[in-house]
Amino acid sequence: MFDQLSDRLQETLSGVRSRGKLTEADVDRAMREIRLALLEADVNFKVVKAFTAQVRERCLGAGVLDSLNPGQQVVKIVNEELAELMGGASRDLAFAGSGPTVILMAGLQGSGKTTACAKLAKLLAGQGKSAALVACDTQRPAAVDQLVTVGRQAGAKVYEQGTERDPTEIADWALGQAKAAGDDVLIVDTAGRLHIDEELMDELAQIRKRTKPHDILLVLDAMTGQDAVNVAEAFAERVDFDGVLLTKLDGDARGGAALSVKAVTGKPILYASLGEKLDELERFHPERMAGRILGMGDVMSLIEKAEQVSDKQQAEDLERKIRRQEFTLEDFLQQMRQVRRMGPLGNVLGMMPGMGKAVKQIRQADLDDRELDRLEAIILSMTPAERARPQLIDGSRRKRIARGSGTTVQAVNQLVKQFGQMRKLMAQLAKGKMPDPQQLGLR
Amino acid sequence: MARSWRDAFELGEPAGSEAAPRDSAEPEAGPGLFRRLRQSLSKSREALQAELGASLFEQLDDEAWERMEEALILADVGARATADVVGRLETEVEGGTLSGGDAVRDRLVELLAEAAGGDAERIDLQARPAVIMVVGVNGTGKTTTIGKLAWHVRNELGRSVIVAAADTYRAAAIEQLEQWSERAGVEIVRGSPGGDPGAVVFDAIAAAESRGIDVVIADTAGRLHTHSNLMAELAKVRRVAAKRLEGAPHESLIVIDATTGQNGLRQARAFTEAVDLTGVVLTKLDGTAKGGIALAIASELELPVKLIGVGEGLEDLRPFDAREFAAALLAD
Numbered sequence: 145m146f147d148q149l150s151d152r153l154q155e156t157l158s159g160v161r162s163r164g165k166l167t168e169a170d171v172d173r174a175m176r177e178i179r180l181a182l183l184e185a186d187v188n189f190k191v192v193k194a195f196t197a198q199v200r201e202r203c204l205g206a207g208v209l210d211s212l213n214p215g216q217q218v219v220k221i222v223n224e225e226l227a228e229l230m231g232g233a234s235r236d237l238a239f240a241g242s243g244p245t246v247i248l249m250a251g252l253q254g255s256g257k258t259t260a261c262a263k264l265a266k267l268l269a270g271q272g273k274s275a276a277l278v279a280c281d282t283q284r285p286a287a288v289d290q291l292v293t294v295g296r297q298a299g300a301k302v303y304e305q306g307t308e309r310d311p312t313e314i315a316d317w318a319l320g321q322a323k324a325a326g327d328d329v330l331i332v333d334t335a336g337r338l339h340i341d342e343e344l345m346d347e348l349a350q351i352r353k354r355t356k357p358h359d360i361l362l363v364l365d366a367m368t369g370q371d372a373v374n375v376a377e378a379f380a381e382r383v384d385f386d387g388v389l390l391t392k393l394d395g396d397a398r399g400g401a402a403l404s405v406k407a408v409t410g411k412p413i414l415y416a417s418l419g420e421k422l423d424e425l426e427r428f429h430p431e432r433m434a435g436r437i438l439g440m441g442d443v444m445s446l447i448e449k450a451e452q453v454s455d456k457q458q459a460e461d462l463e464r465k466i467r468r469q470e471f472t473l474e475d476f477l478q479q480m481r482q483v484r485r486m487g488p489l490g491n492v493l494g495m496m497p498g499m500g501k502a503v504k505q506i507r508q509a510d511l512d513d514r515e516l517d518r519l520e521a522i523i524l525s526m527t528p529a530e531r532a533r534p535q536l537i538d539g540s541r542r543k544r545i546a547r548g549s550g551t552t553v554q555a556v557n558q559l560v561k562q563f564g565q566m567r568k569l570m571a572q573l574a575k576g577k578m579p580d581p582q583q584l585g586l587r
Numbered sequence: 588m589a590r591s592w593r594d595a596f597e598l599g600e601p602a603g604s605e606a607a608p609r610d611s612a613e614p615e616a617g618p619g620l621f622r623r624l625r626q627s628l629s630k631s632r633e634a635l636q637a638e639l640g641a642s643l644f645e646q647l648d649d650e651a652w653e654r655m656e657e658a659l660i661l662a663d664v665g666a667r668a669t670a671d672v673v674g675r676l677e678t679e680v681e682g683g684t685l686s687g688g689d690a691v692r693d694r695l696v697e698l699l700a701e702a703a704g705g706d707a708e709r710i711d712l713q714a715r716p717a718v719i720m721v722v723g724v725n726g727t728g729k730t731t732t733i734g735k736l737a738w739h740v741r742n743e744l745g746r747s748v749i750v751a752a753a754d755t756y757r758a759a760a761i762e763q764l765e766q767w768s769e770r771a772g773v774e775i776v777r778g779s780p781g782g783d784p785g786a787v788v789f790d791a792i793a794a795a796e797s798r799g800i801d802v803v804i805a806d807t808a809g810r811l812h813t814h815s816n817l818m819a820e821l822a823k824v825r826r827v828a829a830k831r832l833e834g835a836p837h838e839s840l841i842v843i844d845a846t847t848g849q850n851g852l853r854q855a856r857a858f859t860e861a862v863d864l865t866g867v868v869l870t871k872l873d874g875t876a877k878g879g880i881a882l883a884i885a886s887e888l889e890l891p892v893k894l895i896g897v898g899e900g901l902e903d904l905r906p907f908d909a910r911e912f913a914a915a916l917l918a919d
Contacts, residue, residue: 183666186848189657253871253899254726254844283899285766286759293758338874365726369663369848371876392725395811397850420725420814 166218171203174218185398188373191229191407199225223434230430231406235387235414238358244276244322244330246355250348250383251363252375253336256391258287260363260417261333262294263425264389267415268329269299275329278318279304280311280351283335283344291333298422301327311335312350319355332357339378352383360385361414364401366393372401373408380409387414390428394419402433469571473531473563477523480516521549522559534560590706592743595893595906599713644688644695647680655695655917662916664879665849668886672698692917699913703892704885706909708866710893711837712746716795718803718828718835720788721868722821722858723842725809728870730760732842732896733806734767735904741773746801748773751791753784753824756808764806770901774800784808784820785827792831805836812857822861838865840893845871845878855884869907870896877916 175196182192202221239245247264249257258281265275277295279302281287288304295302303318315332322330332355337344352360362376362385379385390402393416402413413428462479465471523531525548530536537545537560546553643651652673659669676695685691711717719736721729737748750768754760755778768775776794778787788805795803807824810817828835839862843851858864869881872895881892892907 180666183660184849186663186850189660252846252874254728256726284763286763289762290757290759297758338871340875365844365846367724367844367848367850367854368846369851369876369880370661371663371846371874372848374875375846392811394813395724395850396813396853397848401848 166203168204171200171218174203175200178222182400185400186367186369186372186404187400188370188404188408191373191404194407195225195229226403226434227431229403229407230433231412235412237414238386239273239329240358244319244327245273245359246319246330246332246357248332248334248352248355248357248360248383249363249389250334250360250379250385251336252338252365253284255336255363255365256417257281257336257363258290258333259294259422260361260389260391260415260425261291261331262298262300263417263422264415265295265300265329265331266298266422267425273328274301274326275331276301276303276318276322276325276327277331277333278302278315278322279333280315281333281335282307282309282311282314287333287335294422300331301325303330311347312354315351315355330355339375339382345378345382349382359387361387361389362405362411363389363391364405366390366399366401366416367395367397368401370404373404376405376409376411380411385411387412389413389415389417389425391417393417394424399433406430466570469567471567471570473523473526473534474528476563477520477531480520518549518551518555519559522546522551522556525549534563590906590908592739592906595706595709596744597709597711597713598744598746644691647691652677658917659699659879662877662879663848663851663883664916665852665883668702668879668883671886672702696910696913696917699882699916700909702886703882703909703912704889705891706907708891708893710840710866712740712744712802714832714834714837716749716792716801716803716832717837718788718792718805718832719838719840720805720807720825720828720836720862721840721842722807722862722864723809724811724854725757727809727842727844727847728896729809729842730754730763730767730806731899732868732870732894732904733764733804734771735896735901736894737768737773737804738771738901739904740802740804741771747799748802748804749791749795749798749800750775751788751803751805752777753787753791754806754808755780755782755784755787760806760808774798785824788824788828789831792828792835796832803835812854818857818861821858825862836862839863840866840868841890842868842870843878843881843884845869845881846874846876847880849880849883851880852883852887855888855890859888859890864890866891866893868892868894868896868904873897873903877918878912879916881912882916 178199179192179196182195183189187195199222202225203218237245237247249261249264251257261277265277268275277291277300279288279291281291288307292302292304303314303321305314305317311334318332319330332351334348334351335344337348339345360383362379364372364376368375376388388402388405388411390399390413393399405411406413413430413433416426416428418424418426462471462475465475522545525545526537530541530545537556542553542556545556549556643654655676656669656673659673660666664672672695675698676691679685679694680691685694710719721733721736723729733750737750740746741748748771750764750773752761752764752775754764758780761777761780765775765777774794776787776791778784778790784807788803791803791805794800805824805828807821808817810821812818825836825839841855841858841864843854847854855864855867867881867884867890869878869892872878878895884890885892892909892912895905895907895912897903897905
């Protein structure tokens with residue numbers, strides 16, 4: 145199993161640090177690591193080839209080989225190129241000027257279309273748009289029941305006519321209903337289909353022709369491998385989708401498929417699904433995906449998450465604190481508590497720069513929320529002064545905290561140390577600087 | 588399809604309850620069933636024909652080796668397993684034991700089939716009742732696989748089956764399995780939505796024992812392997828089964844979607860830690876994905892592929908044929 149790419153690159157280029165100069169052979173070794181890491185992340189083979197050629201050229205370009213920290217330069221170039229490939233700024237859904245906006249959802253079986261429909265309805269409802277769903281998956285047993293159930297959970301109206309009618313007719317009928325009812329958005333759930341199944345692809349094209357959707361989303365499983373490009377190309381050809389909704393990103397897949405699809409079809413990724421709950425769908429941020437593939441953390445998402453749960457004032461305070469390195473253990477505790485309402489631990493820690501390793505350790509040790517209880521206990525056993533200024537915590541305080549929290553001195557040490565590193569990195573990243581990878585705890 | 592259904596199972600003594608397989612029962616010819624069957628058949632024929640041409644193996648230059656690697660990587664075999672297999676072939680070629688392009692190609696297919704774990708491993712149905720637990724991440728085709736498996740066990744092997752609807756989480760999962768159980772003509776034990784999945788499995792085993800049913804197949808909720816609480820829940824379902832019936836579950840099968848990339852290895856690792864897997868069902872091979880990740884899983888975790896899914900119809904589940912699978916990996 146490969147470690148995060150930035151780990152590997154630092155390792156490969158560590159010898160260079162002492163010499164202070166990169167040779168062409170060093171760059172080639174680094175390119176090999178990048179190639180393997182991207183393949184491991186399921187980026188399509190052909191995309192990887194083109195990508196490494198591009199990065200190699202830039203690395204050999206003027207200035208990089210002689211720069212003060214060439215290893216860091218290489219990481220930076222990879223990150224930039226990856227972000228570029230992921231597709232610049234994210235785009236919005238197109239909405240109809242009048243009448244219902246029609247969103248057609250398409251994809252392979254099991255990619256998560258039905259659940260995604262309900263999540264999207266819920267997300268749009270949060271933006272003040274009433275979204276209704278229509279059940280056009282007449283193939284899979286109980287698919288209609290499933291949409292009705294998740295639709296109800298999302299508080300969305302569901303139009304359905306069972307499984308006997310033709311899906312195109314159902315979609316057309318529902319559009320009439322939605323118009324009459326004054327729904328803002330109509331989301332069309334369709335049967336999962338193989339991209340090589342002519343008959344079902346025809347059916348999808350028919351639904352498109354009849355309902356004239358404003359947006360067509362391809363629902364894509366983040367765990368998809370090399371085949372993602374074949375799937376995306378086939379759907380692009382037949383229904384010319386506008387963007388991708390990426391599902392199951394709450395797993396540990398690196399999501400290279402998203403990169404491949406963007407590179408091959410030019411279609412942007414619009415949304416990402418990050419959990420089983422219906423409110424765990426987010427706008428997709430390409431630059432963050434590059435970070436995920438590289439393991440660089442994601443300060444922006446963290447700040448945004450904080451904004452959702454606290455008021456704006458608090459969020460601004462937090463951002464200022466991060467920039468000034470005034471982020472305290474007390475803030476950390478508050479964040480952690482808010483975060484625990486937001487979803488699995490790995491997601492949130494993964495967003496914190498330098499915590500890539502911690503996430504890995506957490507998974508290896510099979511730690512779960514009980515471990516967060518322990519972290520909370522440690523912080524709660526500190527005085528307010530200690531939480532604000534962890535440097536106060538000396539040997540005897542450590543012992544007291546360990547006793548008070550029912551943990552060990554080592555556990556307290558680890559928390560304090562990691563927190564210190566994290567605070568520095570967050571400040572750097574929030575200011576938009578590349579962190580020195582050595583500070584990321586990388587060898 | 589060199590292997591028959593009976594080859595894929597360890598059946599033990601003949602079942603007491605039902606003697607002869609009901610070979611008269613045709614699968615329900617739902618819309619598109621035969622079309623799909625034809626498609627998937629012609630696809631695997633094409634796969635065999637379109638293997639990397641023999642000429643490639645006559646002239647083994649750098650480009651030829653690279654093309655072999657490329658084909659395997661594009662089939663999701665993964666960089667490590669690809670390097671391993673191609674490296675072994677290279678050693679043998681250098682050792683001069685293989686002569687001629689056909690011999691080299693055949694040997695590559697052989698090596699790949701070996702790495703995929705061969706196909707000698709059977710599904711163990713000797714216990715009465717035998718309990719099969721089916722697990723996996725969301726959307727891989729667990730419920731569909733169970734419907735098809737139940738139909739085959741009943742109709743090809745003549746064993747009575749009860750399915751346990753222990754996916755109490757996903758909306759309408761119980762209804763979905765219910766429809767499959769009707770198609771397959773088998774019994775079902777269902778819990779209530781949001782109920783305890785362990786209790787459903789417990790009840791299904793009890794029902795099988797009291798009614799003399801041969802095989803219990805338990806559906807479970809799809810879950811991402813990174814959610815440790817959900818994995819712990821799955822481990823508990825397994826413990827409940829073991830407590831109710833010694834040795835159960837006799838098979839724990841993970842369903843892997845053939846379109847899955849390298850993450851499949853992590854899935855298999857996490858699930859085997861939680862429920863001690865005995866094999867893989869590789870689904871959705873009727874698309875363009877080759878399912879090479881199953882080879883990586885088999886070679887790294889020694890977890891054999893036992894069945895493959897090639898469509899949505901009742902008949903579209905087959906015993907795994909390692910050589911056919913290996914040859915298809917090399918197809919364009």
